[in-house]
Amino acid sequence: MAPTSHRPRWLWPLAVANLVANVGIVVTGGAVRLTGSGLGCPTWPRCTEESYVVHGELGIHGAIEFGNRMLTFVLVVIAVACWVATLASLVRTWRSRRDWRPFVLATVIALGIPAQAIIGGVTVLTDLNPWVVSLHLLVSMAIVGVCVALLDELRGPERVASTQPLQRLTWLVLALAWVVLYLGTVVTGSGPHSGDLESRRTGLDPQLMSHVHAIAVYALVAATLGLVVWARGGGQQPLASAAGGLLLLELAQGLLGFVQYWTDLPVLLVGLHMLGAALVSAAVTWVVLAGRARTSA
Numbered sequence: 001m002a003p004t005s006h007r008p009r010w011l012w013p014l015a016v017a018n019l020v021a022n023v024g025i026v027v028t029g030g031a032v033r034l035t036g037s038g039l040g041c042p043t044w045p046r047c048t049e050e051s052y053v054v055h056g057e058l059g060i061h062g063a064i065e066f067g068n069r070m071l072t073f074v075l076v077v078i079a080v081a082c083w084v085a086t087l088a089s090l091v092r093t094w095r096s097r098r099d100w101r102p103f104v105l106a107t108v109i110a111l112g113i114p115a116q117a118i119i120g121g122v123t124v125l126t127d128l129n130p131w132v133v134s135l136h137l138l139v140s141m142a143i144v145g146v147c148v149a150l151l152d153e154l155r156g157p158e159r160v161a162s163t164q165p166l167q168r169l170t171w172l173v174l175a176l177a178w179v180v181l182y183l184g185t186v187v188t189g190s191g192p193h194s195g196d197l198e199s200r201r202t203g204l205d206p207q208l209m210s211h212v213h214a215i216a217v218y219a220l221v222a223a224t225l226g227l228v229v230w231a232r233g234g235g236q237q238p239l240a241s242a243a244g245g246l247l248l249l250e251l252a253q254g255l256l257g258f259v260q261y262w263t264d265l266p267v268l269l270v271g272l273h274m275l276g277a278a279l280v281s282a283a284v285t286w287v288v289l290a291g292r293a294r295t296s297a
Contacts, residue, residue: 040065
């Protein structure tokens with residue numbers, strides 16, 4: 001769909017960059033933990049008590065942690081630029097509800113990133129408390145979902161609304177996906193990749209939590225498969241396509257999860273699993289949006 005004429009041309013690229021950057025920060029944040037660099041900068045907002053920047057004595061772990069902190073500023077620049085673009089569009093057509101929605105979504109993203117940075121600081125100050133680390137990751141997943149909603153507001157395809165039962169099923173799939181994402185953080189918080197050798201774990205049995213997580217995945221896959229079949233049978237092609245894409249992601253994530261479980265959690269596979277989790281957050285948001293009506297701008 002062609003962009004609406006009153007919107008700045010650079011709004012769409014910035015919205016895409018928002019999504020890519022927020023998925024990317026999930027991956028780089030995972031790299032910080034998987035390399036044991038979570039306390040490479042041992043305090044916050046400074047890197048050390050004496051300096052805001054990393055120095056050689058902190059070694060490679062300090063460089064990795066400090067580098068991830070610097071990426072937050074890249075996200076802020078992109079988010080603020082995107083917010084300014086939506087504001088410019090809103091000023092031109094302030095009566096239009098359609099342009100209020102992108103502005104609100106861009107505002108949530110622009111405020112969410114510094115809030116996320118603060119939560120990241122708390123994780124350092126609490127010596128990587130696994131429950132705080134869990135919140136840190138989940139906020140990133142939520143921001144990814146908001147980025148997808150912004151893209152849909154700007155250039156989503158035209159579609160009719162699905163039936164109410166189908167829309168309710170999309171919300172059930174969303175809820176199950178978030179249960180899976182949360183339990184995934186609990187599994188990680190109970191396992192070996194704590195981010196630092198000295199940081200504490202949840203104290204829960206990682207094997208038991210892996211099984212609980214797997215049960216939730218089975219429920220999510222079953223619900224998503226049901227949504228695909230129902231949407232196709234009802235002629236709801238946009239929803240069927242979105243749910244089909246989500247189902248493929250879930251199956252890939254499930255396979256990856258089993259492989260990493262039986263191979264003692266190799267770092268590379270865990271990192272790919274975290275990337276997959278961010279993509280699941282994006283895809284399940286798109287599923288919910290695909291069940292709603294959208295007219296041309």
